Amino acid sequence: MRVLITGAAGFLGSHLVDRFLAEGYEVVGLDNFITGDPENLAHLTGNAKFELLRHDISTFTYVPGRFDGVLHLASLASPVDYLNHPIETLKVGSIGTLNALGIAKANKARFFLASTSEVYGDPTVHPQVESYWGNVNPIGPRSCYDESKRFAEAVTMAYHREHEIDTRIVRIFNTYGPRMQPHDGRVVTNFIVQALTGQPITLYGDGSQTRSFCYVDDEIDGIFRLYTKGDNLPTNVGNPREFTMRQLADLVVELTDSKSEIVTRPLPADDPKQRQPDITKARRQLGWEPTIALREGLRRTIDYFRPLIGSPRMKSRAQKLVG
Ligand code: UDP
Numbered sequence: 001m002r003v004l005i006t007g008a009a010g011f012l013g014s015h016l017v018d019r020f021l022a023e024g025y026e027v028v029g030l031d032n033f034i035t036g037d038p039e040n041l042a043h044l045t046g047n048a049k050f051e052l053l054r055h056d057i058s059t060f061t062y063v064p065g066r067f068d069g070v071l072h073l074a075s076l077a078s079p080v081d082y083l084n085h086p087i088e089t090l091k092v093g094s095i096g097t098l099n100a101l102g103i104a105k106a107n108k109a110r111f112f113l114a115s116t117s118e119v120y121g122d123p124t125v126h127p128q129v130e131s132y133w134g135n136v137n138p139i140g141p142r143s144c145y146d147e148s149k150r151f152a153e154a155v156t157m158a159y160h161r162e163h164e165i166d167t168r169i170v171r172i173f174n175t176y177g178p179r180m181q182p183h184d185g186r187v188v189t190n191f192i193v194q195a196l197t198g199q200p201i202t203l204y205g206d207g208s209q210t211r212s213f214c215y216v217d218d219e220i221d222g223i224f225r226l227y228t229k230g231d232n233l234p235t236n237v238g239n240p241r242e243f244t245m246r247q248l249a250d251l252v253v254e255l256t257d258s259k260s261e262i263v264t265r266p267l268p269a270d271d272p273k274q275r276q277p278d279i280t281k282a283r284r285q286l287g288w289e290p291t292i293a294l295r296e297g298l299r300r301t302i303d304y305f306r307p308l309i310g311s312p313r314m315k316s317r318a319q320k321l322v323g
Helices: 011-022 038-044 079-084 086-107 143-163 187-197 216-229 245-256 280-286 294-308 312-322
Strands: 002-006 026-031 050-054 069-072 110-116 167-172 201-204 210-212 234-237 242-244 262-265
Touching: 002 011, 002 086, 011 026, 011 038, 011 216, 038 050, 069 086, 079 086, 079 143, 086 110, 086 143, 110 143, 110 216, 143 167, 167 216, 187 201, 187 245, 187 294, 201 245, 210 245, 216 234, 216 280, 234 280, 242 245, 245 262, 245 294
Parallel strands: 002 026, 002 069, 026 050, 069 110, 110 167, 167 234, 201 262
Antiparallel strands: 210 242
């Protein structure tokens, strides 16, 4: 069995490469490294079952050999990254998804789309169940991400209906863990890096907005189960345990034993007020359920970041983002 994974050097992409290799698959990874980092796959150097190609899936793509599956993970997924690169974000969700679907069609392969809880926008239904259509601002600053993923879902369903491709769509809720980029601007990385370096912890708004955080090992297990035994309609995969951002800030300060103070900053435009997945479908269909609590997952993530603080790798990533 051989699969193609786009966005292979990213946070989730690289963990998924590891999982497929562990399950005995051959893997070809594509990445243009706009936000991914080849360091995330450095441990696979010399692995005969893995190949990494530098390539932008939003441009014409031909990859030799046959594939049983195509998994489209490539995307700028952090709000800071997609606000800095809105056109690339729209391209990879639209043209990139079409190109990846084309490869699946040519190979009669299964197609797997990494979608997002952002398709629900600032939700008026809580928790979010797959049948909810969402509350998205089509022209706001987050629309480049939200609408490109909504388009990606639409075109995936169209290929399923018209070309009978066996498709999967996962709606990923906030996921965290080792291999996140330290300067990706997301809340978990910001808070941990700030706490470990003694900088103020930047709480946006009054900190009452909520998110539900899933540890990466749980998320990857849900994704793999969905790939192998899910159905063609979207499935939420995330941890339903919901926290306010203030609770998260307090927990990070406690776990890092930091002296950092918590300061408030303005809430970004269209920032969803609440988010929690309804995972009834994943529980029933995949027998999946997250097992790692936030406290334990944060401990492991802090252990990953602590030795990186001040290292050349951390600096080069920071410089890359500035550049
Ligand atoms: N947030 C925050 N401080 C930060 C970064 C983010 O309070 O330094 C908040 C942000 O306003 C949002 C939540 O944390 O309400 C999650 O933000 P993130 O960028 O991680 O992802 P989102 O879930 O919004 O896509």
